[in-house]
Amino acid sequence: MTKIVIGCFLLFLEVGLLTAQDTILPIWPKEIPNRIDTDEREVKEYSEILRYRLVQEPTIQVFLPAKRSANGKAMLIFPGGGYQFLAYDWEGTDVAKFLNAQGIAAIVVKSRLPNSKSLIEAHNVPLQDAQRAMRMTRANATTWNINPNEIGIIGFSAGGHLAATLGTHFNEGVYAKQDNIDDVSARPDFMALVYPVITMKEKTHQGSKNSLLGKNPSQERVEYFSNxxxxxxxxxxxFLIHATDDTAVPVENSLLFYNALRANKVLASLFIYPDGGHGFGLGLHNEFLKEWPNQLLTWIGSLKTKQ
Incomplete structure:
Protein backbone atom coordinates (compact mmCIF):
# COMPACT_ATOMS: atom_id res chain seq x y z
CA MET A 1 0.00 0.00 0.00
CA THR A 2 2.81 2.38 0.91
CA LYS A 3 4.50 1.72 -2.47
CA ILE A 4 1.25 2.54 -4.28
CA VAL A 5 0.88 5.85 -2.40
CA ILE A 6 4.50 6.78 -3.12
CA GLY A 7 4.08 5.83 -6.78
CA CYS A 8 0.95 7.97 -7.10
CA PHE A 9 2.74 10.87 -5.44
CA LEU A 10 5.67 10.61 -7.84
CA LEU A 11 3.32 10.45 -10.83
CA PHE A 12 1.49 13.52 -9.56
CA LEU A 13 4.81 15.30 -9.09
CA GLU A 14 5.93 14.43 -12.62
CA VAL A 15 2.70 15.69 -14.17
CA GLY A 16 2.90 18.83 -12.07
CA LEU A 17 6.42 19.53 -13.31
CA LEU A 18 5.27 19.26 -16.92
CA THR A 19 2.47 21.75 -16.42
CA ALA A 20 3.99 24.19 -13.95
CA GLN A 21 5.31 27.63 -14.81
CA ASP A 22 9.05 28.03 -15.40
CA THR A 23 9.59 24.40 -16.42
CA ILE A 24 12.79 23.38 -18.21
CA LEU A 25 12.44 20.51 -20.68
CA PRO A 26 14.99 18.89 -22.99
CA ILE A 27 14.33 19.54 -26.67
CA TRP A 28 15.62 16.08 -27.53
CA PRO A 29 14.46 13.57 -24.89
CA LYS A 30 16.04 10.70 -26.83
CA GLU A 31 19.10 11.22 -28.98
CA ILE A 32 20.46 14.70 -29.74
CA PRO A 33 20.99 14.78 -33.51
CA ASN A 34 24.11 16.02 -35.25
CA ARG A 35 26.20 15.57 -32.10
CA ILE A 36 29.36 13.78 -31.08
CA ASP A 37 30.66 13.14 -27.58
CA THR A 38 33.57 15.35 -26.55
CA ASP A 39 35.08 16.67 -23.34
CA GLU A 40 33.50 20.07 -24.00
CA ARG A 41 31.33 21.48 -21.21
CA GLU A 42 28.53 24.03 -21.29
CA VAL A 43 29.44 27.42 -19.82
CA LYS A 44 27.08 29.55 -17.76
CA GLU A 45 28.42 32.97 -16.84
CA TYR A 46 27.04 36.19 -15.42
CA SER A 47 28.50 39.64 -16.11
CA GLU A 48 25.64 42.17 -16.15
CA ILE A 49 23.63 39.64 -18.14
CA LEU A 50 23.38 35.85 -18.01
CA ARG A 51 25.16 34.16 -20.90
CA TYR A 52 25.29 30.55 -22.04
CA ARG A 53 28.17 29.36 -24.20
CA LEU A 54 28.92 25.98 -25.79
CA VAL A 55 25.40 24.67 -25.15
CA GLN A 56 25.52 20.87 -24.95
CA GLU A 57 21.93 19.93 -24.12
CA PRO A 58 19.35 22.24 -25.74
CA THR A 59 16.23 22.99 -23.71
CA ILE A 60 13.06 25.01 -23.64
CA GLN A 61 12.10 26.95 -20.52
CA VAL A 62 8.34 27.31 -20.33
CA PHE A 63 6.80 30.36 -18.68
CA LEU A 64 3.01 30.19 -18.38
CA PRO A 65 0.78 33.09 -17.33
CA ALA A 66 -1.86 32.59 -14.68
CA LYS A 67 -4.82 30.77 -16.22
CA ARG A 68 -7.16 33.65 -15.48
CA SER A 69 -5.04 36.04 -17.56
CA ALA A 70 -3.96 33.63 -20.33
CA ASN A 71 -5.21 34.59 -23.80
CA GLY A 72 -4.13 31.40 -25.57
CA LYS A 73 -1.23 32.99 -27.42
CA ALA A 74 2.37 31.84 -27.09
CA MET A 75 5.78 32.95 -28.32
CA LEU A 76 9.06 31.09 -28.57
CA ILE A 77 11.99 33.35 -27.72
CA PHE A 78 15.40 33.11 -29.39
CA PRO A 79 18.05 35.19 -27.56
CA GLY A 80 20.91 36.75 -29.51
CA GLY A 81 24.65 36.58 -29.07
CA GLY A 82 26.24 36.37 -32.51
CA TYR A 83 25.85 32.57 -32.61
CA GLN A 84 28.66 32.59 -30.03
CA PHE A 85 26.62 32.82 -26.82
CA LEU A 86 23.00 33.33 -25.73
CA ALA A 87 22.01 36.53 -23.91
CA TYR A 88 19.66 34.37 -21.90
CA ASP A 89 18.03 36.83 -19.51
CA TRP A 90 18.38 40.13 -21.41
CA GLU A 91 16.81 38.76 -24.58
CA GLY A 92 15.18 35.66 -23.12
CA THR A 93 13.69 35.30 -19.66
CA ASP A 94 13.14 39.05 -19.22
CA VAL A 95 11.08 39.01 -22.42
CA ALA A 96 9.22 35.92 -21.19
CA LYS A 97 8.18 37.71 -18.01
CA PHE A 98 6.93 40.69 -20.02
CA LEU A 99 4.86 38.42 -22.26
CA ASN A 100 3.44 36.52 -19.28
CA ALA A 101 2.22 39.79 -17.80
CA GLN A 102 0.22 40.26 -21.01
CA GLY A 103 -1.33 36.79 -20.81
CA ILE A 104 1.01 35.26 -23.41
CA ALA A 105 2.80 31.98 -22.75
CA ALA A 106 6.54 32.27 -23.38
CA ILE A 107 9.05 29.57 -24.23
CA VAL A 108 12.74 30.52 -24.05
CA VAL A 109 14.81 28.36 -26.37
CA LYS A 110 18.33 27.44 -25.28
CA SER A 111 19.55 26.16 -28.63
CA ARG A 112 22.94 24.80 -29.46
CA LEU A 113 25.51 27.20 -30.90
CA PRO A 114 27.51 26.38 -34.04
CA ASN A 115 30.89 27.26 -32.47
CA SER A 116 30.89 24.03 -30.43
CA LYS A 117 33.25 21.16 -31.24
CA SER A 118 30.53 18.69 -30.18
CA LEU A 119 28.74 19.11 -33.52
CA ILE A 120 29.00 17.39 -36.88
CA GLU A 121 27.29 19.79 -39.33
CA ALA A 122 27.36 22.89 -37.17
CA HIS A 123 25.44 25.15 -39.57
CA ASN A 124 22.34 22.92 -39.39
CA VAL A 125 22.18 22.62 -35.60
CA PRO A 126 20.34 25.89 -34.67
CA LEU A 127 17.55 25.19 -37.17
CA GLN A 128 17.21 21.59 -35.97
CA ASP A 129 16.72 22.79 -32.39
CA ALA A 130 14.35 25.58 -33.46
CA GLN A 131 12.11 23.27 -35.48
CA ARG A 132 11.91 20.76 -32.66
CA ALA A 133 11.20 23.48 -30.06
CA MET A 134 8.27 24.75 -32.13
CA ARG A 135 6.90 21.23 -32.59
CA MET A 136 7.18 20.53 -28.86
CA THR A 137 5.30 23.72 -28.04
CA ARG A 138 2.49 22.97 -30.49
CA ALA A 139 2.28 19.34 -29.31
CA ASN A 140 1.84 20.56 -25.72
CA ALA A 141 -0.70 23.27 -26.60
CA THR A 142 -3.60 21.69 -24.71
CA THR A 143 -1.50 20.98 -21.62
CA TRP A 144 -0.13 24.53 -21.56
CA ASN A 145 -3.48 26.20 -22.32
CA ILE A 146 -2.26 27.47 -25.72
CA ASN A 147 -4.12 27.84 -29.00
CA PRO A 148 -2.02 25.76 -31.45
CA ASN A 149 -2.85 28.27 -34.20
CA GLU A 150 -1.53 31.28 -32.27
CA ILE A 151 2.08 30.35 -31.61
CA GLY A 152 4.61 32.96 -32.70
CA ILE A 153 8.33 33.48 -32.37
CA ILE A 154 10.55 36.39 -31.43
CA GLY A 155 14.27 36.60 -32.02
CA PHE A 156 16.97 39.15 -31.25
CA SER A 157 20.06 39.81 -33.39
CA ALA A 158 21.52 36.36 -34.27
CA GLY A 159 18.44 34.93 -32.53
CA GLY A 160 16.50 37.00 -35.06
CA HIS A 161 18.38 35.22 -37.81
CA LEU A 162 17.47 31.87 -36.28
CA ALA A 163 13.82 32.95 -35.97
CA ALA A 164 13.79 34.13 -39.60
CA THR A 165 15.45 30.87 -40.65
CA LEU A 166 12.69 28.91 -38.90
CA GLY A 167 10.08 31.15 -40.51
CA THR A 168 11.45 30.50 -43.99
CA HIS A 169 12.71 26.88 -43.63
CA PHE A 170 10.04 25.36 -41.36
CA ASN A 171 9.00 22.74 -43.93
CA GLU A 172 12.46 21.39 -44.62
CA GLY A 173 13.52 18.05 -43.18
CA VAL A 174 16.74 18.84 -41.32
CA TYR A 175 16.76 15.89 -38.91
CA ALA A 176 15.46 12.33 -38.72
CA LYS A 177 12.09 11.80 -37.07
CA GLN A 178 12.33 10.68 -33.42
CA ASP A 179 8.68 10.46 -32.33
CA ASN A 180 5.15 11.64 -33.13
CA ILE A 181 6.02 15.20 -32.11
CA ASP A 182 8.02 15.44 -35.33
CA ASP A 183 4.78 15.05 -37.31
CA VAL A 184 3.56 18.37 -35.90
CA SER A 185 3.97 21.54 -37.98
CA ALA A 186 7.02 23.69 -37.22
CA ARG A 187 5.56 26.76 -38.93
CA PRO A 188 5.26 29.80 -36.64
CA ASP A 189 1.95 31.62 -36.89
CA PHE A 190 3.70 35.00 -36.70
CA MET A 191 7.21 36.40 -36.18
CA ALA A 192 8.82 39.32 -34.41
CA LEU A 193 12.41 40.10 -35.41
CA VAL A 194 14.30 42.59 -33.27
CA TYR A 195 17.47 44.11 -34.79
CA PRO A 196 17.81 40.80 -36.67
CA VAL A 197 20.64 39.42 -38.72
CA ILE A 198 18.88 38.45 -41.95
CA THR A 199 21.38 38.16 -44.76
CA MET A 200 24.67 36.29 -45.03
CA LYS A 201 25.68 38.55 -47.93
CA GLU A 202 27.10 42.06 -48.06
CA LYS A 203 25.21 43.67 -45.18
CA THR A 204 25.53 40.76 -42.75
CA HIS A 205 26.93 40.72 -39.23
CA GLN A 206 30.30 39.16 -39.93
CA GLY A 207 30.66 37.58 -36.49
CA SER A 208 27.34 35.74 -36.83
CA LYS A 209 28.20 34.64 -40.36
CA ASN A 210 31.63 33.33 -39.34
CA SER A 211 30.17 31.43 -36.37
CA LEU A 212 27.34 29.86 -38.37
CA LEU A 213 28.96 29.20 -41.74
CA GLY A 214 32.71 29.39 -41.15
CA LYS A 215 35.10 31.85 -42.74
CA ASN A 216 34.97 30.40 -46.27
CA PRO A 217 31.42 29.14 -46.87
CA SER A 218 30.17 28.03 -50.25
CA GLN A 219 27.96 30.37 -52.24
CA GLU A 220 25.17 27.82 -51.98
CA ARG A 221 25.32 27.87 -48.18
CA VAL A 222 25.48 31.67 -48.08
CA GLU A 223 22.32 31.88 -50.18
CA TYR A 224 20.54 29.18 -48.16
CA PHE A 225 20.97 31.17 -44.94
CA SER A 226 20.28 34.57 -46.52
CA ASN A 227 16.67 34.56 -45.40
CA PHE A 239 6.96 42.46 -37.19
CA LEU A 240 10.40 44.08 -37.53
CA ILE A 241 12.24 46.48 -35.21
CA HIS A 242 15.61 48.13 -35.91
CA ALA A 243 17.58 51.28 -35.10
CA THR A 244 19.11 53.38 -37.88
CA ASP A 245 22.36 53.79 -35.96
CA ASP A 246 22.90 50.06 -35.41
CA THR A 247 26.60 49.64 -36.25
CA ALA A 248 26.68 45.91 -35.42
CA VAL A 249 23.80 44.65 -37.59
CA PRO A 250 23.03 47.20 -40.32
CA VAL A 251 19.42 48.30 -40.60
CA GLU A 252 19.49 47.07 -44.21
CA ASN A 253 18.94 43.56 -42.80
CA SER A 254 15.41 44.44 -41.72
CA LEU A 255 14.82 46.42 -44.91
CA LEU A 256 15.82 43.45 -47.07
CA PHE A 257 13.43 41.16 -45.25
CA TYR A 258 10.59 43.68 -45.25
CA ASN A 259 10.91 44.22 -49.00
CA ALA A 260 10.93 40.46 -49.59
CA LEU A 261 7.79 40.09 -47.48
CA ARG A 262 6.07 42.85 -49.44
CA ALA A 263 7.07 41.27 -52.75
CA ASN A 264 5.43 38.02 -51.62
CA LYS A 265 2.34 39.80 -50.23
CA VAL A 266 3.06 38.69 -46.65
CA LEU A 267 1.63 40.90 -43.92
CA ALA A 268 4.53 42.90 -42.43
CA SER A 269 5.18 45.89 -40.20
CA LEU A 270 8.54 47.64 -39.90
CA PHE A 271 9.52 50.12 -37.18
CA ILE A 272 12.84 51.93 -37.65
CA TYR A 273 14.04 54.18 -34.85
CA PRO A 274 16.55 57.01 -35.40
CA ASP A 275 18.77 55.83 -32.55
CA GLY A 276 19.14 53.01 -30.08
CA GLY A 277 22.14 51.18 -31.46
CA HIS A 278 22.24 47.43 -31.09
CA GLY A 279 21.17 45.08 -28.33
CA PHE A 280 18.62 47.34 -26.62
CA GLY A 281 16.39 44.44 -25.54
CA LEU A 282 13.05 45.68 -24.29
CA GLY A 283 14.32 49.26 -24.63
CA LEU A 284 13.38 50.22 -21.08
CA HIS A 285 15.90 53.05 -20.80
CA ASN A 286 14.99 54.86 -24.02
CA GLU A 287 11.88 57.03 -24.22
CA PHE A 288 11.15 55.96 -27.80
CA LEU A 289 12.35 52.37 -27.76
CA LYS A 290 10.47 51.42 -24.61
CA GLU A 291 7.25 51.59 -26.62
CA TRP A 292 8.17 48.86 -29.10
CA PRO A 293 6.94 45.94 -26.91
CA ASN A 294 3.52 47.60 -26.69
CA GLN A 295 3.51 48.16 -30.46
CA LEU A 296 4.22 44.46 -30.86
CA LEU A 297 1.26 43.57 -28.64
CA THR A 298 -1.03 45.84 -30.67
CA TRP A 299 0.22 44.24 -33.89
CA ILE A 300 -0.34 40.71 -32.60
CA GLY A 301 -3.85 41.67 -31.52
CA SER A 302 -4.62 42.94 -35.01
CA LEU A 303 -3.55 39.78 -36.86
CA LYS A 304 -6.91 38.00 -36.78
CA THR A 305 -8.63 40.89 -38.53
CA LYS A 306 -5.92 41.21 -41.21
CA GLN A 307 -5.27 37.58 -42.14
Whole structure:
Protein backbone atom coordinates (compact mmCIF):
# COMPACT_ATOMS: atom_id res chain seq x y z
CA MET A 1 0.00 0.00 0.00
CA THR A 2 2.81 2.38 0.91
CA LYS A 3 4.50 1.72 -2.47
CA ILE A 4 1.25 2.54 -4.28
CA VAL A 5 0.88 5.85 -2.40
CA ILE A 6 4.50 6.78 -3.12
CA GLY A 7 4.08 5.83 -6.78
CA CYS A 8 0.95 7.97 -7.10
CA PHE A 9 2.74 10.87 -5.44
CA LEU A 10 5.67 10.61 -7.84
CA LEU A 11 3.32 10.45 -10.83
CA PHE A 12 1.49 13.52 -9.56
CA LEU A 13 4.81 15.30 -9.09
CA GLU A 14 5.93 14.43 -12.62
CA VAL A 15 2.70 15.69 -14.17
CA GLY A 16 2.90 18.83 -12.07
CA LEU A 17 6.42 19.53 -13.31
CA LEU A 18 5.27 19.26 -16.92
CA THR A 19 2.47 21.75 -16.42
CA ALA A 20 3.99 24.19 -13.95
CA GLN A 21 5.31 27.63 -14.81
CA ASP A 22 9.05 28.03 -15.40
CA THR A 23 9.59 24.40 -16.42
CA ILE A 24 12.79 23.38 -18.21
CA LEU A 25 12.44 20.51 -20.68
CA PRO A 26 14.99 18.89 -22.99
CA ILE A 27 14.33 19.54 -26.67
CA TRP A 28 15.62 16.08 -27.53
CA PRO A 29 14.46 13.57 -24.89
CA LYS A 30 16.04 10.70 -26.83
CA GLU A 31 19.10 11.22 -28.98
CA ILE A 32 20.46 14.70 -29.74
CA PRO A 33 20.99 14.78 -33.51
CA ASN A 34 24.11 16.02 -35.25
CA ARG A 35 26.20 15.57 -32.10
CA ILE A 36 29.36 13.78 -31.08
CA ASP A 37 30.66 13.14 -27.58
CA THR A 38 33.57 15.35 -26.55
CA ASP A 39 35.08 16.67 -23.34
CA GLU A 40 33.50 20.07 -24.00
CA ARG A 41 31.33 21.48 -21.21
CA GLU A 42 28.53 24.03 -21.29
CA VAL A 43 29.44 27.42 -19.82
CA LYS A 44 27.08 29.55 -17.76
CA GLU A 45 28.42 32.97 -16.84
CA TYR A 46 27.04 36.19 -15.42
CA SER A 47 28.50 39.64 -16.11
CA GLU A 48 25.64 42.17 -16.15
CA ILE A 49 23.63 39.64 -18.14
CA LEU A 50 23.38 35.85 -18.01
CA ARG A 51 25.16 34.16 -20.90
CA TYR A 52 25.29 30.55 -22.04
CA ARG A 53 28.17 29.36 -24.20
CA LEU A 54 28.92 25.98 -25.79
CA VAL A 55 25.40 24.67 -25.15
CA GLN A 56 25.52 20.87 -24.95
CA GLU A 57 21.93 19.93 -24.12
CA PRO A 58 19.35 22.24 -25.74
CA THR A 59 16.23 22.99 -23.71
CA ILE A 60 13.06 25.01 -23.64
CA GLN A 61 12.10 26.95 -20.52
CA VAL A 62 8.34 27.31 -20.33
CA PHE A 63 6.80 30.36 -18.68
CA LEU A 64 3.01 30.19 -18.38
CA PRO A 65 0.78 33.09 -17.33
CA ALA A 66 -1.86 32.59 -14.68
CA LYS A 67 -4.82 30.77 -16.22
CA ARG A 68 -7.16 33.65 -15.48
CA SER A 69 -5.04 36.04 -17.56
CA ALA A 70 -3.96 33.63 -20.33
CA ASN A 71 -5.21 34.59 -23.80
CA GLY A 72 -4.13 31.40 -25.57
CA LYS A 73 -1.23 32.99 -27.42
CA ALA A 74 2.37 31.84 -27.09
CA MET A 75 5.78 32.95 -28.32
CA LEU A 76 9.06 31.09 -28.57
CA ILE A 77 11.99 33.35 -27.72
CA PHE A 78 15.40 33.11 -29.39
CA PRO A 79 18.05 35.19 -27.56
CA GLY A 80 20.91 36.75 -29.51
CA GLY A 81 24.65 36.58 -29.07
CA GLY A 82 26.24 36.37 -32.51
CA TYR A 83 25.85 32.57 -32.61
CA GLN A 84 28.66 32.59 -30.03
CA PHE A 85 26.62 32.82 -26.82
CA LEU A 86 23.00 33.33 -25.73
CA ALA A 87 22.01 36.53 -23.91
CA TYR A 88 19.66 34.37 -21.90
CA ASP A 89 18.03 36.83 -19.51
CA TRP A 90 18.38 40.13 -21.41
CA GLU A 91 16.81 38.76 -24.58
CA GLY A 92 15.18 35.66 -23.12
CA THR A 93 13.69 35.30 -19.66
CA ASP A 94 13.14 39.05 -19.22
CA VAL A 95 11.08 39.01 -22.42
CA ALA A 96 9.22 35.92 -21.19
CA LYS A 97 8.18 37.71 -18.01
CA PHE A 98 6.93 40.69 -20.02
CA LEU A 99 4.86 38.42 -22.26
CA ASN A 100 3.44 36.52 -19.28
CA ALA A 101 2.22 39.79 -17.80
CA GLN A 102 0.22 40.26 -21.01
CA GLY A 103 -1.33 36.79 -20.81
CA ILE A 104 1.01 35.26 -23.41
CA ALA A 105 2.80 31.98 -22.75
CA ALA A 106 6.54 32.27 -23.38
CA ILE A 107 9.05 29.57 -24.23
CA VAL A 108 12.74 30.52 -24.05
CA VAL A 109 14.81 28.36 -26.37
CA LYS A 110 18.33 27.44 -25.28
CA SER A 111 19.55 26.16 -28.63
CA ARG A 112 22.94 24.80 -29.46
CA LEU A 113 25.51 27.20 -30.90
CA PRO A 114 27.51 26.38 -34.04
CA ASN A 115 30.89 27.26 -32.47
CA SER A 116 30.89 24.03 -30.43
CA LYS A 117 33.25 21.16 -31.24
CA SER A 118 30.53 18.69 -30.18
CA LEU A 119 28.74 19.11 -33.52
CA ILE A 120 29.00 17.39 -36.88
CA GLU A 121 27.29 19.79 -39.33
CA ALA A 122 27.36 22.89 -37.17
CA HIS A 123 25.44 25.15 -39.57
CA ASN A 124 22.34 22.92 -39.39
CA VAL A 125 22.18 22.62 -35.60
CA PRO A 126 20.34 25.89 -34.67
CA LEU A 127 17.55 25.19 -37.17
CA GLN A 128 17.21 21.59 -35.97
CA ASP A 129 16.72 22.79 -32.39
CA ALA A 130 14.35 25.58 -33.46
CA GLN A 131 12.11 23.27 -35.48
CA ARG A 132 11.91 20.76 -32.66
CA ALA A 133 11.20 23.48 -30.06
CA MET A 134 8.27 24.75 -32.13
CA ARG A 135 6.90 21.23 -32.59
CA MET A 136 7.18 20.53 -28.86
CA THR A 137 5.30 23.72 -28.04
CA ARG A 138 2.49 22.97 -30.49
CA ALA A 139 2.28 19.34 -29.31
CA ASN A 140 1.84 20.56 -25.72
CA ALA A 141 -0.70 23.27 -26.60
CA THR A 142 -3.60 21.69 -24.71
CA THR A 143 -1.50 20.98 -21.62
CA TRP A 144 -0.13 24.53 -21.56
CA ASN A 145 -3.48 26.20 -22.32
CA ILE A 146 -2.26 27.47 -25.72
CA ASN A 147 -4.12 27.84 -29.00
CA PRO A 148 -2.02 25.76 -31.45
CA ASN A 149 -2.85 28.27 -34.20
CA GLU A 150 -1.53 31.28 -32.27
CA ILE A 151 2.08 30.35 -31.61
CA GLY A 152 4.61 32.96 -32.70
CA ILE A 153 8.33 33.48 -32.37
CA ILE A 154 10.55 36.39 -31.43
CA GLY A 155 14.27 36.60 -32.02
CA PHE A 156 16.97 39.15 -31.25
CA SER A 157 20.06 39.81 -33.39
CA ALA A 158 21.52 36.36 -34.27
CA GLY A 159 18.44 34.93 -32.53
CA GLY A 160 16.50 37.00 -35.06
CA HIS A 161 18.38 35.22 -37.81
CA LEU A 162 17.47 31.87 -36.28
CA ALA A 163 13.82 32.95 -35.97
CA ALA A 164 13.79 34.13 -39.60
CA THR A 165 15.45 30.87 -40.65
CA LEU A 166 12.69 28.91 -38.90
CA GLY A 167 10.08 31.15 -40.51
CA THR A 168 11.45 30.50 -43.99
CA HIS A 169 12.71 26.88 -43.63
CA PHE A 170 10.04 25.36 -41.36
CA ASN A 171 9.00 22.74 -43.93
CA GLU A 172 12.46 21.39 -44.62
CA GLY A 173 13.52 18.05 -43.18
CA VAL A 174 16.74 18.84 -41.32
CA TYR A 175 16.76 15.89 -38.91
CA ALA A 176 15.46 12.33 -38.72
CA LYS A 177 12.09 11.80 -37.07
CA GLN A 178 12.33 10.68 -33.42
CA ASP A 179 8.68 10.46 -32.33
CA ASN A 180 5.15 11.64 -33.13
CA ILE A 181 6.02 15.20 -32.11
CA ASP A 182 8.02 15.44 -35.33
CA ASP A 183 4.78 15.05 -37.31
CA VAL A 184 3.56 18.37 -35.90
CA SER A 185 3.97 21.54 -37.98
CA ALA A 186 7.02 23.69 -37.22
CA ARG A 187 5.56 26.76 -38.93
CA PRO A 188 5.26 29.80 -36.64
CA ASP A 189 1.95 31.62 -36.89
CA PHE A 190 3.70 35.00 -36.70
CA MET A 191 7.21 36.40 -36.18
CA ALA A 192 8.82 39.32 -34.41
CA LEU A 193 12.41 40.10 -35.41
CA VAL A 194 14.30 42.59 -33.27
CA TYR A 195 17.47 44.11 -34.79
CA PRO A 196 17.81 40.80 -36.67
CA VAL A 197 20.64 39.42 -38.72
CA ILE A 198 18.88 38.45 -41.95
CA THR A 199 21.38 38.16 -44.76
CA MET A 200 24.67 36.29 -45.03
CA LYS A 201 25.68 38.55 -47.93
CA GLU A 202 27.10 42.06 -48.06
CA LYS A 203 25.21 43.67 -45.18
CA THR A 204 25.53 40.76 -42.75
CA HIS A 205 26.93 40.72 -39.23
CA GLN A 206 30.30 39.16 -39.93
CA GLY A 207 30.66 37.58 -36.49
CA SER A 208 27.34 35.74 -36.83
CA LYS A 209 28.20 34.64 -40.36
CA ASN A 210 31.63 33.33 -39.34
CA SER A 211 30.17 31.43 -36.37
CA LEU A 212 27.34 29.86 -38.37
CA LEU A 213 28.96 29.20 -41.74
CA GLY A 214 32.71 29.39 -41.15
CA LYS A 215 35.10 31.85 -42.74
CA ASN A 216 34.97 30.40 -46.27
CA PRO A 217 31.42 29.14 -46.87
CA SER A 218 30.17 28.03 -50.25
CA GLN A 219 27.96 30.37 -52.24
CA GLU A 220 25.17 27.82 -51.98
CA ARG A 221 25.32 27.87 -48.18
CA VAL A 222 25.48 31.67 -48.08
CA GLU A 223 22.32 31.88 -50.18
CA TYR A 224 20.54 29.18 -48.16
CA PHE A 225 20.97 31.17 -44.94
CA SER A 226 20.28 34.57 -46.52
CA ASN A 227 16.67 34.56 -45.40
CA UNK A 228 15.57 37.48 -47.56
CA UNK A 229 16.03 35.08 -50.50
CA UNK A 230 13.82 32.38 -48.93
CA UNK A 231 10.63 34.35 -48.27
CA UNK A 232 7.51 32.91 -49.86
CA UNK A 233 3.78 33.52 -49.72
CA UNK A 234 3.66 31.05 -46.82
CA UNK A 235 6.15 32.95 -44.67
CA UNK A 236 4.41 34.01 -41.43
CA UNK A 237 3.30 37.62 -40.85
CA UNK A 238 6.30 39.53 -39.52
CA PHE A 239 6.96 42.46 -37.19
CA LEU A 240 10.40 44.08 -37.53
CA ILE A 241 12.24 46.48 -35.21
CA HIS A 242 15.61 48.13 -35.91
CA ALA A 243 17.58 51.28 -35.10
CA THR A 244 19.11 53.38 -37.88
CA ASP A 245 22.36 53.79 -35.96
CA ASP A 246 22.90 50.06 -35.41
CA THR A 247 26.60 49.64 -36.25
CA ALA A 248 26.68 45.91 -35.42
CA VAL A 249 23.80 44.65 -37.59
CA PRO A 250 23.03 47.20 -40.32
CA VAL A 251 19.42 48.30 -40.60
CA GLU A 252 19.49 47.07 -44.21
CA ASN A 253 18.94 43.56 -42.80
CA SER A 254 15.41 44.44 -41.72
CA LEU A 255 14.82 46.42 -44.91
CA LEU A 256 15.82 43.45 -47.07
CA PHE A 257 13.43 41.16 -45.25
CA TYR A 258 10.59 43.68 -45.25
CA ASN A 259 10.91 44.22 -49.00
CA ALA A 260 10.93 40.46 -49.59
CA LEU A 261 7.79 40.09 -47.48
CA ARG A 262 6.07 42.85 -49.44
CA ALA A 263 7.07 41.27 -52.75
CA ASN A 264 5.43 38.02 -51.62
CA LYS A 265 2.34 39.80 -50.23
CA VAL A 266 3.06 38.69 -46.65
CA LEU A 267 1.63 40.90 -43.92
CA ALA A 268 4.53 42.90 -42.43
CA SER A 269 5.18 45.89 -40.20
CA LEU A 270 8.54 47.64 -39.90
CA PHE A 271 9.52 50.12 -37.18
CA ILE A 272 12.84 51.93 -37.65
CA TYR A 273 14.04 54.18 -34.85
CA PRO A 274 16.55 57.01 -35.40
CA ASP A 275 18.77 55.83 -32.55
CA GLY A 276 19.14 53.01 -30.08
CA GLY A 277 22.14 51.18 -31.46
CA HIS A 278 22.24 47.43 -31.09
CA GLY A 279 21.17 45.08 -28.33
CA PHE A 280 18.62 47.34 -26.62
CA GLY A 281 16.39 44.44 -25.54
CA LEU A 282 13.05 45.68 -24.29
CA GLY A 283 14.32 49.26 -24.63
CA LEU A 284 13.38 50.22 -21.08
CA HIS A 285 15.90 53.05 -20.80
CA ASN A 286 14.99 54.86 -24.02
CA GLU A 287 11.88 57.03 -24.22
CA PHE A 288 11.15 55.96 -27.80
CA LEU A 289 12.35 52.37 -27.76
CA LYS A 290 10.47 51.42 -24.61
CA GLU A 291 7.25 51.59 -26.62
CA TRP A 292 8.17 48.86 -29.10
CA PRO A 293 6.94 45.94 -26.91
CA ASN A 294 3.52 47.60 -26.69
CA GLN A 295 3.51 48.16 -30.46
CA LEU A 296 4.22 44.46 -30.86
CA LEU A 297 1.26 43.57 -28.64
CA THR A 298 -1.03 45.84 -30.67
CA TRP A 299 0.22 44.24 -33.89
CA ILE A 300 -0.34 40.71 -32.60
CA GLY A 301 -3.85 41.67 -31.52
CA SER A 302 -4.62 42.94 -35.01
CA LEU A 303 -3.55 39.78 -36.86
CA LYS A 304 -6.91 38.00 -36.78
CA THR A 305 -8.63 40.89 -38.53
CA LYS A 306 -5.92 41.21 -41.21
CA GLN A 307 -5.27 37.58 -42.14
Missing amino acids: EMKVSANTPPT
